[in-house]
Amino acid sequence: MDSNSETYILEVENLWKVFAKDKIECNLYDAAAVGKLEAAGGVVAVRDISFKIKRGEVFVIMGLSGSGKSTLIRCIPRLIDPSSGRIMMNGDNVSEMDQEQLTEFRRTKAAMVFQHYGLLPHRTVLENVSFGLKLRGVEQKDREMKAEQAIEQVGLKGWEAHYPSQLSGGMQQRVGIARALVQETDLLLLDEPFSGLDPLIRREMQEELLRLQEQLHKTMVFVTHDLSEAVRLGDRMAVMKSGEFVQEGTPQEIIMHPADEYVQRFVQDEQKIALMMEQDNKPSNVRTLPVRSGGCSDKAVSGTRR
Amino acid sequence: MFPEALEYHVAPYISNFVKWLLHTCGPAFDAFSNSLITIMVQIEHGLLFIPWWLWAIGIMFLSWRITRHIGKTILPAVLLMTIGMLGLWDVAMETLSIIIVSVVLALIIGIPSGIAMAVSNRVNTVFTPILDAMQTMPSFVYLIPALMLFHLGKVPAVVATVIYAVPPVQRLTNLGIRQVSESVQEAALAFGATPWQLMKEVRLPLAMPSILAGINQTTMMALAMVVIASMIGAGGLGEKVLVATNRIDVGGGFEAGWAIVVLAIIIDRLSQGAAGKFDNTNIQR
Ligand SMILES: Nc1ncnc2c1ncn2[C@@H]1O[C@H](COP(=O)(O)OP(=O)(O)OP(=O)(O)O)[C@@H](O)[C@H]1O
Numbered sequence: 121m122d123s124n125s126e127t128y129i130l131e132v133e134n135l136w137k138v139f140a141k142d143k144i145e146c147n148l149y150d151a152a153a154v155g156k157l158e159a160a161g162g163v164v165a166v167r168d169i170s171f172k173i174k175r176g177e178v179f180v181i182m183g184l185s186g187s188g189k190s191t192l193i194r195c196i197p198r199l200i201d202p203s204s205g206r207i208m209m210n211g212d213n214v215s216e217m218d219q220e221q222l223t224e225f226r227r228t229k230a231a232m233v234f235q236h237y238g239l240l241p242h243r244t245v246l247e248n249v250s251f252g253l254k255l256r257g258v259e260q261k262d263r264e265m266k267a268e269q270a271i272e273q274v275g276l277k278g279w280e281a282h283y284p285s286q287l288s289g290g291m292q293q294r295v296g297i298a299r300a301l302v303q304e305t306d307l308l309l310l311d312e313p314f315s316g317l318d319p320l321i322r323r324e325m326q327e328e329l330l331r332l333q334e335q336l337h338k339t340m341v342f343v344t345h346d347l348s349e350a351v352r353l354g355d356r357m358a359v360m361k362s363g364e365f366v367q368e369g370t371p372q373e374i375i376m377h378p379a380d381e382y383v384q385r386f387v388q389d390e391q392k393i394a395l396m397m398e399q400d401n402k403p404s405n406v407r408t409l410p411v412r413s414g415g416c417s418d419k420a421v422s423g424t425r426r
Numbered sequence: 427m428f429p430e431a432l433e434y435h436v437a438p439y440i441s442n443f444v445k446w447l448l449h450t451c452g453p454a455f456d457a458f459s460n461s462l463i464t465i466m467v468q469i470e471h472g473l474l475f476i477p478w479w480l481w482a483i484g485i486m487f488l489s490w491r492i493t494r495h496i497g498k499t500i501l502p503a504v505l506l507m508t509i510g511m512l513g514l515w516d517v518a519m520e521t522l523s524i525i526i527v528s529v530v531l532a533l534i535i536g537i538p539s540g541i542a543m544a545v546s547n548r549v550n551t552v553f554t555p556i557l558d559a560m561q562t563m564p565s566f567v568y569l570i571p572a573l574m575l576f577h578l579g580k581v582p583a584v585v586a587t588v589i590y591a592v593p594p595v596q597r598l599t600n601l602g603i604r605q606v607s608e609s610v611q612e613a614a615l616a617f618g619a620t621p622w623q624l625m626k627e628v629r630l631p632l633a634m635p636s637i638l639a640g641i642n643q644t645t646m647m648a649l650a651m652v653v654i655a656s657m658i659g660a661g662g663l664g665e666k667v668l669v670a671t672n673r674i675d676v677g678g679g680f681e682a683g684w685a686i687v688v689l690a691i692i693i694d695r696l697s698q699g700a701a702g703k704f705d706n707t708n709i710q711r
Pocket residue numbers: 139163164165183184185186187188189190191192345
């Protein structure tokens with residue numbers, strides 16, 4: 121193991137996912153062949169994506185609906201099998217694991233939180249949270265003890281015996297997060313975990329996640345279509361469009377230097393807020409970052425130039 | 427008139443085939459028949475061993491647990507008493523023992539094959555048209571193969587009843603499993619569930635209401651078929667109806683018919699109630 125794989129916990133290299141009726145046999149780097157695939161009704165959901173994530177980092181993937189975010193994040197634990205590419209986790213090649221190794225990987229290396237919670241409706245909060253440990257064969261007493269801890273961490277103490285249908289959306293997602301935390305994995309995969317929640321609860325959950333992150337220092341891949349969420353949570357982020365990363369960087373870099381029209385549309389509002397804040401209280405790092413004139417909408421640009 | 431020259435009979439071939447089958451697999455059929463008879467006799471003895479008042483108490487107890495309603499608790503027990511008062515107690519127990527054996531066999535066949543249909547699309551495409559055909563066929567038809575292989579008596583009656591009663595539970599097991607939410611299954615897989623764990627911890631429990639509805643339907647089908655199977659010697663209440671019909675004995679026919687209806691009502695109520703108790707998917711407390 122070289123020093124590289126020490127710093128980077130997750131490395132995704134040249135990942136492709138094509139949804140097609142038949143088996144894909146063409147060379148994915150032959151543009152004409154891929155075009156033919158798409159013409160025949162195939163969907164290229166993930167197109168040659170590479171990225172690396174350091175230990176303890178929160179990496180946000182942002183993009184509009186249908187840009188391939190869910191497909192990409194599901195390729196990491198191979199809930200969807202990638203068409204091509206390599207996924208390395210802690211120096212282990214996930215893409216080459218057999219079924220048994222993969223099950224082990226999902227049990228101990230990566231835990232996932234879903235937009236629609238994916239809780240078991242016939243199990244109580246306590247049973248839902250300890251579900252992953254049960255799959256691993258942990259004794260009931262031990263797994264309930266650990267689950268209790270996680271339930272307390274997400275602020276649901278006292279709700280252990282309730283069923284998911286008795287909880288609000290926000291509380292259900294807390295159960296979803298506790299279920300992931302109890303796995304004690306290095307990597308957390310979150311696919312739009314807060315998208316189904318109303319804005320106030322969403323804000324609360326984001327703060328909760330930040331608080332947990334301060335204690336736990338997990339590595340996270342966080343999918344969202346909400347830029348303010350990305351800015352609040354992300355150490356680094358990538359903007360995704362029709363299966364590709366159009367830009368990758370810190371949230372600030374992306375707000376201040378949108379790479380193209382698509383990213384620009386995302387960051388407009390955030391830029392305005394940043395400018396307003398700048399006018400209100402002078403010391404702001406926004407000023408030090410010159411806005412790229414080309415891709416910016418007129419208002420934002422004229423605002424800075426003034 | 428259809429020209430006689432074009433007439434062609436397959437009956438001799440089929441008879442010969444069955445003869446050959448019985449000749450080659452005779453001991454196996456005999457062993458199957460004998461063990462089935464033994465089991466049925468044991469169950470019948472068991473049912474008759476329980477005194478009538480214990481039956482009444484038992485049924486009231488179950489009804490109370492399911493309904494928590496005084497009227498709905500007492501009524502089934504009173505109905506059951508009417509069977510005894512009509513002098514049909516022993517005969518009803520004979521029918522009940524055939525139903526129990528048939529339903530158990532139907533579930534042993536139906537639930538695993540329903541699971542197989544849910545797991546494999548290929549198995550599903552093979553079974554679906556067969557089940558469709560089985561459900562459109564009149565119940566009398568099932569008597570023929572049973573009769574061919576096991577002649578007359580309780581064993582062919584059970585065989586015909588089982589064949590007739592399997593489709594609902596098989597269908598509803600398959601349907602119930604296929605209807606389990608994709609997102610719940612995906613979450614279980616993401617946490618490292620093996621296919622077996624997924625079935626045991628997620629798919630089967632969530633399919634349970636559907637499976638129980640299937641068990642209820644299978645039981646009701648078995649009851650209907652046991653009555654018809656009296657034509658090939660099932661005995662029990664069906665035979666009473668059959669005899670009464672042949673003698674144009676309206677009163678006797680009514681009494682036996684009444685007993686069948688009472689059995690049907692009690693079995694239906696109890697199994698539906700049990701299904702409701704097990705319905706664990708939308709728990710609201
Ligand atoms: N199983 C599938 N078969 C065929 N096409 C699929 C499948 N799953 C996803 N797609 C397609 O892949 C593309 C990317 O879908 P994906 O769900 O990853 O997008 P997303 O960015 O997560 O969108 P959203 O914000 O709506 O969740 C879409 O065009 C979608 O139609």
